[in-house]
Amino acid sequence: MRKPLAAAFFALAIAGAGAAPATAADTAPTGVGKAADTGKVTSTVSGVVTSATETLSGITNPAPKGVNFAGTVALNNCSGSVVRMPDSEDNDPALVMTNGHCLESGFPGPGEVLVDKASSRTFGLLGASGSRVATLRAAKLAYGTMTDTDVAFYQLTTSYAQIKSSYGINALTLNDSHPVAGSAISIPSGYWKRIYSCDIDGFVPTLKEGDWTWKDSVRYTSACNTIGGTSGSPVVDQASGKVVAINNTGNEDGERCTVNNPCEVDANGNVTVRKGINYAQETYRIPSCFGIDNKLDLSASGCVLPKP
Template sequence: MRKPLVVALCALAMAGAGAAPAVAAEPSPTGADTATGSGPTTVTDVVDGVVGTAADTLSGLTAPKAGAVNFAGTVSLSNCSGSVVRMPGSADDDPALVLTNGHCLESGFPAPGQVLVDRASSRSFGLLNSSGSRVATLRANRLVYATMTDTDAAIYRLGTTYAQIKSAYGIDALTLSGTRPQAGTAISVVSGYWKRIYSCSVDGFVYRMKEGDWTWKDSVRYTPACDTIGGTSGSPVVDDATGQVVAVNNTGNEDGERCTVNNPCEVDENGAVTVRQGINYAQQTYRFPACFGVDNRLDLSASGCLLPKP
């Protein structure tokens, strides 16, 4: 979970080792939510945030082009990236939702098999406009769903609606696609933490991906151009053609190790293991829309909802 995920931090935290490597020494990204004084925190984020350098960050800043994928609707967390999202059937007066990684929770990594539902939260998010400038601080009132089992995702509910955000800041939420992406799809990984956009394509899909004690199903593998770093965990993966979110960025193999924290491995249907050092991954999000109904209410018993349950 090194580059996109932060599994390493999760493992450290869950093992009682305390916080991951001190990210306080990491240069603070411009516009990041630093209220808590912490740096990147994903399996990719926590460890990744320590790996990146100031030069890497500055050289990676990307100004959006007209008509291209930009930063509007993305958010910065204290330790990760994220985005304000809506389901295909969401209404403008529904409470807005924020998508990030399960390993980006302020409370630490969910244990294997653990699913968190409907928890109180007052987490804050820095809302970015199209150019990457922070225009507002949004605040959650609930953690709707979070897990690191089968997938690595968390969804928060805000105290404001999509219409209120649009009226106040002129920013629309990103729509989660209800369709599985295809290999070869041109994508952009948009990091609100670093204000950096990575462009590449879907290289393929991983039957099972293992990192430390966690296992994810049907993960997205990027082509090498998406060389994500710590702090990018939770970034929306946007289909360049449709502008819709098809995955959430979460990890990468940093050191070439086999199935260890920050060094995920690929496992095929026959159990064969493949290690791809330097390659990064995301978790598909097309399963989420079927689990949300009227008023953006989570319903894990809804027909077609295949998300892990508590």
């Protein structure tokens, strides 16, 4: 998982930096995937930074016109973004999306689902150039899990309209259709202020990392060499500008199905290890789980997010 490099084991914060899930304590960024969002790579479950020694802030890979940092956020140990559903309204309370392994309470266990939990977590909102323009605050954790997927949604104290009016920034929209293999994508990391660009290489029926299992994951081509701290970054389709997945992990050492070393498992149980390759979790079915006023409804038709 791809969290800040400080927590090598949980520093790569799953949805954006490849490697096992990491704990996201406010004092020690970590995450499945890659070490701490702070720049250390000692444990990288999903890109959560835990002990990084290098600082990548301000470094930006070339990205297609139109793909920038506007709407992304920096957490203390991961990346994220302000997102809206296709049917969200401007006066709805805004949502921040990041990895489940980036929660301030630590990694949810297999089968654990958190819903409507108290939270006053803060997020650094970035403008197009990557500069911090505001601090947003959570009203609650609406949803969080590392089962089947690796995702969390915080409901903010502000609406989309308020964010637009105050800071001139629009939320990113989740696409409600399945991503397409071969599509060009960009992954803007609010934590590192760095954009990774590559293509969707394909899809993985089952991705296993340590005790966690994810379904129908996105595999990147090698150019998206995400690191700890990129966990939770939105995966943006370059053609539509919409979010098609959330960056969360990658195989760092070539190990088989261990933390920070996810493995691919096919329908017949055959295991494939791809050292240096990173992954994301699809988000196209998530809009079905949010209704009027961005209210979570896990019983809604088409919603397949795990229930508590």
